[in-house]
Amino acid sequence: MTPLLEIQGLNKRFAGLVAVNDVSFSLAAGEIAGILGPNGAGKTTLFNLLTGFLASDSGSVRFDGRDLAGEPPHQIVNRGLARTFQLCRPFAGMSVLENVMVGCLAPRVRHRHAPRARARAILEAVGLAHRADAPVEVLPYGDLRRLEIARALATGPRLLLLDEPFAGLGATEIEPISALIRRLHASEGLTILLIEHRLREFMQLVSRVIAMDFGRVIASGTPADIVRHPRVIEAYIGRDDEVSETGEPPAGEPRGAA
Amino acid sequence: MKGRRATGVIVVLAALAALPLFIRSEYLLGILSVCFIYGIWATSWDFMSGLTGRENFGHALFIGAGAYTAAFLNGKVGFAPWWGLPAGAAMAGGLSLVIGIPTLRLRGPYFALAMLAAATIMQRLTLIFWQYSGGEEGIPGLDPLLESKAAVYYLCLGVFVVITLALLLLAGSHWGLILRSIRGDEAAAQAAGVNVTFHKIAALVVSAFCAGIGGVLYAHYQEAVTPDVFSVALSISIIIMVYVGGIGSLYGPAAGAVLLALLPELLRGLGQYRLWVYSLVLIFILFFAPEGVIAPLWRRVTGGATGGAP
Ligand SMILES: Nc1ncnc2c1ncn2[C@@H]1O[C@H](COP(=O)(O)OP(=O)(O)O)[C@@H](O)[C@H]1O
Numbered sequence: 001m002t003p004l005l006e007i008q009g010l011n012k013r014f015a016g017l018v019a020v021n022d023v024s025f026s027l028a029a030g031e032i033a034g035i036l037g038p039n040g041a042g043k044t045t046l047f048n049l050l051t052g053f054l055a056s057d058s059g060s061v062r063f064d065g066r067d068l069a070g071e072p073p074h075q076i077v078n079r080g081l082a083r084t085f086q087l088c089r090p091f092a093g094m095s096v097l098e099n100v101m102v103g104c105l106a107p108r109v110r111h112r113h114a115p116r117a118r119a120r121a122i123l124e125a126v127g128l129a130h131r132a133d134a135p136v137e138v139l140p141y142g143d144l145r146r147l148e149i150a151r152a153l154a155t156g157p158r159l160l161l162l163d164e165p166f167a168g169l170g171a172t173e174i175e176p177i178s179a180l181i182r183r184l185h186a187s188e189g190l191t192i193l194l195i196e197h198r199l200r201e202f203m204q205l206v207s208r209v210i211a212m213d214f215g216r217v218i219a220s221g222t223p224a225d226i227v228r229h230p231r232v233i234e235a236y237i238g239r240d241d242e243v244s245e246t247g248e249p250p251a252g253e254p255r256g257a258a
Numbered sequence: 259m260k261g262r263r264a265t266g267v268i269v270v271l272a273a274l275a276a277l278p279l280f281i282r283s284e285y286l287l288g289i290l291s292v293c294f295i296y297g298i299w300a301t302s303w304d305f306m307s308g309l310t311g312r313e314n315f316g317h318a319l320f321i322g323a324g325a326y327t328a329a330f331l332n333g334k335v336g337f338a339p340w341w342g343l344p345a346g347a348a349m350a351g352g353l354s355l356v357i358g359i360p361t362l363r364l365r366g367p368y369f370a371l372a373m374l375a376a377a378t379i380m381q382r383l384t385l386i387f388w389q390y391s392g393g394e395e396g397i398p399g400l401d402p403l404l405e406s407k408a409a410v411y412y413l414c415l416g417v418f419v420v421i422t423l424a425l426l427l428l429a430g431s432h433w434g435l436i437l438r439s440i441r442g443d444e445a446a447a448q449a450a451g452v453n454v455t456f457h458k459i460a461a462l463v464v465s466a467f468c469a470g471i472g473g474v475l476y477a478h479y480q481e482a483v484t485p486d487v488f489s490v491a492l493s494i495s496i497i498i499m500v501y502v503g504g505i506g507s508l509y510g511p512a513a514g515a516v517l518l519a520l521l522p523e524l525l526r527g528l529g530q531y532r533l534w535v536y537s538l539v540l541i542f543i544l545f546f547a548p549e550g551v552i553a554p555l556w557r558r559v560t561g562g563a564t565g566g567a568p
């Protein structure tokens with residue numbers, strides 16, 4: 001079977017810095033996989049390349065058998081590849097329902113389902129139905145993360161890219177979002193690729209981890225394998241002075257999780 | 259809530275429609291006609307810039323394009339004045355494509371600056387190509403669209419109301435939602451499947467088309483056109499009217515423009531202090547009510563929610 005997503009020799013350089021360096025891997029339809037890597041490893045840049053927000057210097061991305069080279073972001077969304085952002089980016093000045101409705105207006109889905117009803121159903125599915133009419137400005141951060149996922153779901157994706165869906169969440173808020181992602185994978189048959197820089201959250205969630213460092217894929221395998229992988233351990237422990245964006249040091253996580 | 263709004267709108271419209279029965283002064287009816295034209299300009303500015311958040315510093319480009327097209331066809335070529343309406347609107351719409359297509363695909367200030375520059379350049383061109391545009395004096399001696407001042411009043415009021423309602427309907431539609439998402443976060447809109455460049459350009463064409471119609475009405479109301487219709491001062495005063503009315507609401511700028519255009523007349527009794535008072539009122543409003551005045555007030559009176567169309 002041809003993979004749903006096939007990345008080959010992808011490269012992206014910013015001035016002197018190689019942010020994504022010869023990355024190749026593929027995802028089978030129905031798979032749920034994670035990209036692991038310390039801050040600055042190039043994970044978000046990889047997502048930006050896959051979704052057309054950045055143009056790669058070389059390499060190819062095939063989605064559903066089609067080369068995505070040169071396609072603008074909205075067209076890639078309409079092929080069924082949706083993403084969320086690492087920092088929540090709600091549409092300011094609009095209600096929660098309206099935010100999701102915008103996704104429901106994507107040409108891919110708008111003719112098959114009434115946008116408003118579909119948006120309500122999606123809010124129900126992510127547990128935001130009670131907030132439908134609230135302006136996004138009043139949402140707590142955990143709900144913004146759900147909204148971010150809801151808006152991507154609204155476009156009717158086959159592959160969902162989640163950029164650090166747990167970023168900024170406390171320990172008690174992570175589990176419900178994790179359960180939501182598992183549910184989307186299990187019941188909707190969605191293929192999911194998510195980024196996380198703490199291995200702990202991956203253990204129960206994904207079947208495969210792709211570990212990156214300095215723009216390269218350094219290891220790939222089941223979470224249990226990755227935990228013991230010497231290059232992954234080195235990537236984390238070798239830089240235990242680093243502090244992550246959420247203010248927690250990622251150092252030692254592989255050991256803690258093992 | 260909806261009922262109160264509908265009642266409010268009907269009362270205001272009925273009062274405006276009945277006004278010529280009480281006002282016999284042709285001068286005053288003329289002033290009010292111009293107020294409605296300002297209303298068209300402000301509402302059309304708000305449709306593009308208020309909804310998508312891309313500010314346009316040269317709305318006068320579209321106004322002047324409409325006005326000069328109408329004046330040229332009527333004053334120089336000798337067409338009947340009504341031809342100006344479709345021709346002026348089409349000219350403004352065409353110019354909006356020329357500016358919008360190259361600049362709206364870029365982020366940053368390119369669009370705003372290109373609009374400012376284009377309007378200024380057009381003002382210079384009217385001086386350079388004076389054989390066609392009449393230079394400094396412009397093109398005088400145009401035919402009015404309708405003979406009586408009361409008829410012109412109703413024409414301007416009618417076009418103003420139709421354009422405002424049409425733009426409000428669009429703003430409240432799915433398309434309006436898409437345009438507002440671009441203002442909310444352009445990258446996120448792309449991630450939600452929105453072709454942001456296309457929608458910004460389409461909104462600009464609609465905005466230009468309506469502003470052009472306003473420009474045609476203005477030229478024939480004045481029975482003349484001068485290079486001032488391309489001026490930066492006009493573009494800026496429209497933006498001020500929108501901010502006073504409440505940006506992004508369309509009806510706020512519509513009402514704000516009519517009232518602000520009327521204000522200098524109401525202050526006429528103050529003589530030489532008129533401009534001072536006018537400016538102070540504006541500064542006061544923009545300083546103490548950054549959300550504008552009309553739209554928030556209307557929402558409070560009719561008990562509406564924030565944002566969006568009424
Ligand atoms: N638009 C950009 N311009 C310049 N450098 C960038 C840009 N985006 C990311 N980078 C750099 O590329 C590297 C990888 O960043 P990123 O992909 O955000 O890492 P991650 O998501 O893994 O934390 C970092 O060093 C970052 O500073």
Ligand SMILES: [Mg+2]
Binds near residue numbers: 043044045086
């Ligand atoms: Mg990142």
